[in-house]
Amino acid sequence: MKTIYLGILFLLISYLPVCANIQSDTTCYENISCDDFNLLNETQDIFIIDVRYFNDYKKERIHNANSATDKDLVTLLLNGIKESESIYVYCYIGVKSKKIAKFICEELNYSNVYSLEGGIMQWKKKGYSVDKSPIVKNKN
Secondary structure (H helix, E strand, C coil), X not given: CHHHHHHHHHHHXXXXXXXXXXXXXXXXXXXXXXXXXXXXXXXXXXEEEECCCHHHHHHXXXXXXXXXCCHHHHHHHHCCCCCCCEEEEECCCCHHHHHHHHHHHHCCCCCEEEEECCHHHHHHHCCCCCECCCCCCCCC
């Protein structure tokens, strides 16, 4: 009887790593701090996507950000952008940007995708500037 219990215990312990891997939330994107995001934005030409509602984007946005509020618009926006290009995504507090970042790397096969930790709220809290200039409508 003791041998049966030891055998069952061994099997359970053997399968723990497998179960842990199934439940783990592995991501194909990286979170990036406001400090690192700002440094990159000031020193390099980076591709930024603001995934908030367009009305919020019009009011204020991180300098050089492009607006794409859902997966379809993100797909259109990235059309023609190389899959090796780094893509930086943000939203209000970092929740939606993580979902979109995961979509970009898993579904669109981009390999260098970053989500801004804390979103634009953390960005402003840290004292970084936002662009409040008016959005000019495209006449085409």
